[in-house]
Amino acid sequence: MNSLFVCLTTLLCPFCNAAEPDTIILKAGANSKVIFYGKTGEDLKNLEQLDLNRIIRDLNFRQANQDSAKVQNIRLEKADFENPETHNSPGLREKFLQNTFLNLHLGTGTHVNRYVFFSPPPSALNHPTAALQSQILLRNKLSVSASVLHDMKLVTMPKASFSLRYGIGAGVNIQQYVHWNILENVPNQEVSEVSDRAFSVLGKEGIVASQSDFNAFQSFVQVAPRFSLKNAKGQSTWYFSVGARFNYNKIFENINPAAQSAVLNVNTPDGGKTTSISPIISGKGYELRGKNSNFGVSYLAEIGYKAVGLFVNYYPGYLPVHTRVQPGVTGSGAGYNQRSGKLGYISFGVKLGR
Structure with missing residues (x-):
């Protein structure tokens, strides 16, 4: 031996x-x-x-x-x-898959901007300071998305690393148009009187909200630089990343009960099952419509520990909207916003996955 x-x-x-x-x-x-x-x-x-x-x-x-x-x-x-x-040794495919991860984002959110559809001049309220606005904003009730991301190492150190994460994903948003009629700059002693005038103006203009709840399918390409710390075994622990998503959105309106009530179903016990492509809100000869399919950029930030983290997704230009004049309408359209705008939202929640 x-x-x-x-x-x-x-x-x-x-x-x-x-x-x-x-x-x-x-x-x-x-x-x-x-x-x-x-x-x-x-x-x-x-x-x-x-x-x-x-x-x-x-x-x-x-x-x-x-x-x-x-x-x-x-x-x-x-x-x-x-x-x-x-x-x-692993080939290119194996090496690529070793640094490819499945992520799940689950969150809720709120609006980040508004669109003023109708704002009559002060003379319509017969008051020197009162201001009336019919506003639309977007509420994000639930967001769920899954993505497959590859982690491309750029700088590797003993206790930290810097990489670029990129990949694709898809998700679903459950959202809602919120319609607010806001009356401002009214003295307390005149609130009742001016409020009656405001309701009268809205009634004469025929301001009617046509849409509320809707769902949206979203697919995206994500790119985000990522900084992470390592433990003694060389494994990623705490991480932070900021990046962008390039999104394609497809919006599906929920069934409008009022539209179904106008349909006669002959020799069938079932009602209509189709959605109506209706304006978001309308007035006397004017209506607000949004693009049911569009592209846009959102901004994503994540922070977490290993496979659990928090995220914020900021999407200010989510839904382009514009006021359209109905055929046969003449006049100046005083009070109606005839410029294009965008409704946005911010979502935040939990991220699962490396």
Whole structure:
């Protein structure tokens, strides 16, 4: 066994120098030991490339067939004993998949801007300071999305890393148009009187909200630089990222009960099952409509620990809207906003996944 020890030491000598080595001593039996020797832990890791079983078999064979003097000076070449399994390094596809992750975002939100559809002049209220506005805003009740993202390492350090995450995803938003009639700049003692005038103006103009709840399908491409800290094992722990999503949105109105009431169903017990493409809100000859399919950019921030985190998705230009004049309408349309605008939202919630 002394000869075996000398041979293993000879094999590992190329890793030696004056620096304090890392050594692993394996007790193989009552009178047998195997010593794994290296300058650093990385050198010891390189020993994984050797087929140690093959080395032992070769040494035993040499010891049994040569005299002891020759055995003391055996030198083995590393190339003769490399483990072929260690050369089966992962290909590009495997390497790509190793750094590709599935993420799930679940959240809710609120509006970030409004669109003023109708705002009559002060003379319509017969009051010097009162201001009336019919506003529309967007409420994000629920957002669910799943994405597949690849983590491309840009800078790797012992305790931190910086990477670029990119990928694709899809999700569903459950949303709602909120219609507000707001009366401002009215003294307390005149609230009742001016409120009656405001309701009268809205009634004369025929301001009617036509849409409320709707659903939206959303697909996106996501790009986000990411900074993460590492633990002693080199695993990512705390992380922070800020990036953007390039979205395609498809909006589906919910069934309008009022539209169904105007349909006559003949010889069938079931009602209509189609949605109505109606304006969001309308007035005397004017209506507000949105694009049921559109592209837009949102801004995403994430912070978390390992596979659990928090996110904020800011989407100020989510839904382009515009006021349209109905056919046959003449006049200036005083009080109606005839410019285009955008309804947006901000969502926030929990992110699951690396």
